[in-house]
Amino acid sequence: MLQKAAVAKQKAFAGDEYTDFNLTFSLEDSFSVELKLCEKWVKKWQKRTEMNLPPLIFHEI
Structure with a gap:
């Protein structure tokens, strides 16, 4: 949810x-x-x- 809020904030700031x-x-x-x-x-x-999570690459998430 945090990422969604950050994107909404960026949208509002940038406008059109x-x-x-x-x-x-x-x-x-x-x-x-x-x-x-x-x-x-x-x-x-x-x-x-x-x-102590094992190392992950992005596509493994």
């Missing part, structure tokens, strides 16, 4: 300049995120949770 591609993960300008960047976000999240 926002092109909605209906993506779950996107850059602030609404365009798609490179896979490597998503993997980086997942790895940072895994470290933050401290749940």
